[in-house]
Amino acid sequence: MMPKELKHIKQKWIKSTGLPCDNNHDPSNILFVDGIYYLWVTQHMKDKPFCGFRNSKIMVTTSPDGYNWTPLCDALIPSDEGWDCAGVLTANVTVSKGLYYMFYTGVDQEFDESHSDRYVGIAYAERPDGPWRKYKDNPILGPSGQGFDMDSVDDVTVLEKDGTFCLYYKGMYPGLDGNHTKIGMAVSDRITGPYTRYEGNPLTVGHAFAIWPYKHGFLYLSGRKDTDEGTVYNDDPCWEDSRGTQSLFWSEDGLTFEPCCHFTNRAPGIYVGSKDDITKCWGVSVKTNHGGLGRYLERFDFVIELDSER
Numbered sequence: 001m002m003p004k005e006l007k008h009i010k011q012k013w014i015k016s017t018g019l020p021c022d023n024n025h026d027p028s029n030i031l032f033v034d035g036i037y038y039l040w041v042t043q044h045m046k047d048k049p050f051c052g053f054r055n056s057k058i059m060v061t062t063s064p065d066g067y068n069w070t071p072l073c074d075a076l077i078p079s080d081e082g083w084d085c086a087g088v089l090t091a092n093v094t095v096s097k098g099l100y101y102m103f104y105t106g107v108d109q110e111f112d113e114s115h116s117d118r119y120v121g122i123a124y125a126e127r128p129d130g131p132w133r134k135y136k137d138n139p140i141l142g143p144s145g146q147g148f149d150m151d152s153v154d155d156v157t158v159l160e161k162d163g164t165f166c167l168y169y170k171g172m173y174p175g176l177d178g179n180h181t182k183i184g185m186a187v188s189d190r191i192t193g194p195y196t197r198y199e200g201n202p203l204t205v206g207h208a209f210a211i212w213p214y215k216h217g218f219l220y221l222s223g224r225k226d227t228d229e230g231t232v233y234n235d236d237p238c239w240e241d242s243r244g245t246q247s248l249f250w251s252e253d254g255l256t257f258e259p260c261c262h263f264t265n266r267a268p269g270i271y272v273g274s275k276d277d278i279t280k281c282w283g284v285s286v287k288t289n290h291g292g293l294g295r296y297l298e299r300f301d302f303v304i305e306l307d308s309e310r
Helices: 004-008
Strands: 009-014 031-033 036-044 056-063 073-076 087-096 099-107 119-125 152-161 164-172 182-188 210-214 217-221 247-251 258-262 268-271 282-288 295-304
Touching: 004 009, 004 258, 009 258, 036 087, 073 087, 073 099, 087 152, 099 152, 119 152, 152 210, 210 268
Parallel strands: 056 087
Antiparallel strands: 009 295, 031 036, 036 056, 056 073, 087 099, 099 119, 152 164, 164 182, 210 217, 217 247, 247 258, 268 282, 282 295
16 A cells, blocks of 8 residues: 555755756766765766767766765766767666675667667676776666667666565667656566566656655656656757646555656656655756756755645
């Protein structure tokens, strides 16, 4: 059963300093290690267009309090050759048996504006500030060649459930954009794989998503509309479209999802301060405006408003 407080969650935007802007996007999950918050983001070269995903790298920023952030530093850069030589992006960091594992997306020099042929790899480190070493058997997951993920896989989140590693990912079908992508899952008994796709894929709609444990289930937040009505990713500089809805979702089993409450979002990264109290969790998300910041990141908190019935 869905926890009753989830029907009353609101998003509260919080002022912060130092969160990156101008071609920085796709925030990772947020870790708290030895008194420091760690956040990884994708950065594109400022003189290159966003489309194509080439010329990107993963950078890290840290904060002592979650409100004031340090300048970005390189965390992971493209390889000299191979499947991730043109760009690396969309980090998600998981801790297992004393090591930090960064799941990321890679593209090669043949990658084009059709957004096809994205693969998932792993880098690992003894500390969250690196140095990061790429896994020898990369990539660990690629396009299926058929179905919702036949063209690309990316935007990974990995959760461990009862000794099984569940790799949630976004799949791309040829000819569709970010407003029509869906989410699938692959599983393994080892964090490095090999991963086997879940036979019930796709699980739900989604783009630039986050999923995290909460109470006896999971919460899910996606960067696309709940249905095919309305768009998020469009030519408007502010990405504004009043059609359609976006929601925070609940799942008891991590496979089926139901909406809890309205929640506007694009690309989120979540800090899980408690698995039992949603108000101790917070996140950062991509925003856009006309003020010259391009796509930028801003912090939000989860608040409960019990008088707000939906």
